[in-house]
Amino acid sequence: MSFRKFTTLLSCLLLPISITVGCTIVLKKQVDAYSVNEGRNFNYLCGIDQFSRVFEPVTGMNEEKHVGIFYFLWHGESGVTTHNITQLLKEDPDALFNVKGSSKSPLNAFHYWDEPLFGYYRSDDKWVIARHCELLSQAGIDFIVFDTTNGFIYEKSYTALLEVFSEYQERGWNVPKIAFYTNSMSIRTMNQLYDKLYSKGLYKDLWYCPDGERPLIIGALNAEHDKKIYNNPSYNPPELTEEFLNFFDLRSTQWPFDPFIPDGFPWMEWLYPQPNHNGIMNVSLAQHPQLPFSNSYFNRNLNKGRGYDFDKKENIESESAKGLNAEYQWKTVHKNAKDVHTVFVTGWNEWIAQKLNLSGSVGFVDCFNEEFSRDIEPAKNGTYQDAFIIQLIQNIRKFKGLNDNFKAPDKATIDITGDVKQWDKIRNTYINISETETERNSLSVDSKYKYVQDKPRNIIKEVKITHDKNNAYIMIKCVDDIIKDSGENWMNVFIGTNDLKLQGWECYNYVIGRSVNGDKIAVNTLDEKGNATKVADARYTIKGNVMQIEVKLKDLGLKTKDKGFYFKVADGVENYKDIMDYYVTGESFPMGRLSYYYYFN
Structure with missing residues (x-):
């Protein structure tokens, strides 16, 4: 075998992201799906219904x-x-x-x-x-x-x-x-x-x-x-x-x-x-x-x-x-x-x-x-x-x-007690389309019912996520200063690990935030009825309109070689064990059974 033929064959073997057509190697394009339309996109949106039908992120x-x-x-x-x-x-x-x-x-x-x-x-x-x-x-x-x-x-x-x-x-x-x-x-x-x-x-x-x-x-x-x-x-x-x-x-x-x-x-x-x-x-x-x-x-x-x-x-x-x-x-x-x-x-x-x-x-x-x-x-x-x-x-x-190749996320170690500007270099950003939510005060078509719904107490503007070899870091930025509350439905971060599937409650096997104690915020597993069992504590800080969370990957059953996780951030959902109420009350980013995905690599 000639050196030229050998190197061509070696290239084929070392390029799992390529498609071979005849003698031509066509590389799949690598796309920074976060940056499309200055971040105002739904590329990383994903979801699964009660019948296990899944849709995945796209580039x-x-x-x-x-x-x-x-x-x-x-x-x-x-x-x-x-x-x-x-x-x-x-x-x-x-x-x-x-x-x-x-x-x-x-x-x-x-x-x-x-x-x-x-x-x-x-x-x-x-x-x-x-x-x-x-x-x-x-x-x-x-x-x-x-x-x-x-x-x-x-x-x-x-x-x-x-x-x-x-x-x-x-x-x-x-x-x-x-x-x-x-x-x-x-x-x-x-x-x-x-x-x-x-x-x-x-x-x-x-x-x-x-x-x-x-x-x-x-x-x-x-x-x-x-x-x-x-x-x-x-x-x-x-x-x-x-x-x-x-x-x-x-x-x-x-x-x-x-x-x-x-x-x-x-x-x-x-x-x-x-x-x-x-x-x-x-x-x-x-x-x-x-x-x-x-x-x-x-x-x-x-x-x-x-x-x-x-x-x-x-x-x-x-x-x-x-x-x-x-x-x-x-x-x-x-x-x-x-x-x-x-x-x-x-x-x-x-x-x-x-x-x-x-x-x-x-x-x-x-x-x-x-x-x-x-x-x-x-x-x-x-x-x-x-x-x-x-x-x-x-x-x-x-x-x-x-379905091109996703550009790998920015990885970093974040000091959640430090300056929020640390996040400026992280492009792994999920922007909320509903950052200007208002209250509802309207009549039914026959004027017999009045629909009243308060404005969400904490309106999420965007979420950033990154990780290092030990931890995942989550930054939640709200429109206004974050209002604290002691309820179980305060600033919940729902997480489903690896592939989208019906696991835990409505596809989420973990929730962060059912309780807080000082600078600790609970990491819980979820059963199919939405009941939470505490398995660990994460650390969190709040500065004005920004909440930062540091959670150990091992407490989520994850390793850096894994695919990643999908998530939802919700606050003030009234019937928080009913997934359909995540379309109606409080703040849910994103709504209902929709989630966003964070890939590790």
Whole structure:
């Protein structure tokens, strides 16, 4: 063997980060994933749901791939009642299916299939909008499409949302952009949107422009198309003006029962596998080819619920909370990933449907109960909890996540009693998107409930982590001086060691902070019910708005040769043994079952 051949072979053996293609060695790029967008990113975000589905950190996102989601603005405008179908099915099904209606379940009234996690909120509730913005941004959603298909534009609600999203954008976060989907009286609706929003240049930085210049709008392509969609002889829309057509990137509506339109924008497909509309593909959580959805309460397999198995061609109730239906839909996307540039997901927060008299029987068209509905947003008492959020992020990262090599973290020994400036040289930083949290004081859609939530006592601004051969060091910086408290839910640092898995409580096998004594803070193991057992003490200091912790690696069962750990910092969560309350009360960085990862190497 020649020296040249020997050295080439040796290089191949010594480069585990390389990919060999034929005779060419292609090195995987090393990326400083912390520094992307000046640290305002979610690259190290990770998570696991109750079904052990995991999503891992990424080094970035493929900017040529986009994911959008259907978003609903009608809570408190179209829907102003809180009749709960799931509750009625348990307590008074006769009232629910009474076609004449009753006080418990009036005919033509909007009904919730169940109560959302954040309550029966109004769509202009900025406290809720902020959480939506954070969750959708963390998920990797590029754009949201407002449902204005019924001819209402919900100006009050979309304005409130744009105000909140623009605040996050001004702080440097890449938040989802916006577009509108019209259908009934489409041209009238699109002209209203142009007059009220687009012609005035309002919130221009939040317009979703797929071609880089013109904002997307979905609707009828011309007056004839519009009349055909609406099918009402009294409706005579004008033709779209040249000004309008030059201004917008107009895409045709694509209804699931209409013939295939190559350039259409699908919000749901009744066909499976889903067709590709010139690079755009839909993913929906459930489908109703035999309208209405409520028909499936009496004949389960008329429609396709959340747990529908496309191979067995039946609804499997035990798979509903896992989202088997959506998983099949995502498989179609991944199988055709080279030919798909945009995925549109239905949906985020529909929640309601009218109780209708359909030929003498009660019908709810677009949602009915947990199984036959299509919301990703968690329900307050739902069995799926946040599983659809985890599933969404997992599949978005599979579709457009980049998996280059992570640049190793900065390692250092920190004197936690010393100057906080020691941390300035550490780039291992996790910045909190929700650093300006406010209190909640808002009414439900029917004004019967008042939702009050205090501003978190300690709002986390950022977390830095580093380690040496013996210890891990954690720096928690808050917006204001840290308020101390003696409760078990004060400044808890949850840690899961090595691979993401269901260990301890909700994937965390340790928590630091259930008790303090002088300069010592307890290190506890967690059982599956969230009960803590003290195993050691760590050291901590507080100086103004900065808390520093020094914890021995061995007290976390870790060695420097290990993979690392994932973490969450939480303070003041009221029901701190309920993982879903980490979306609602107190401060949780990040929210719910989401975590951030710290790699040792």
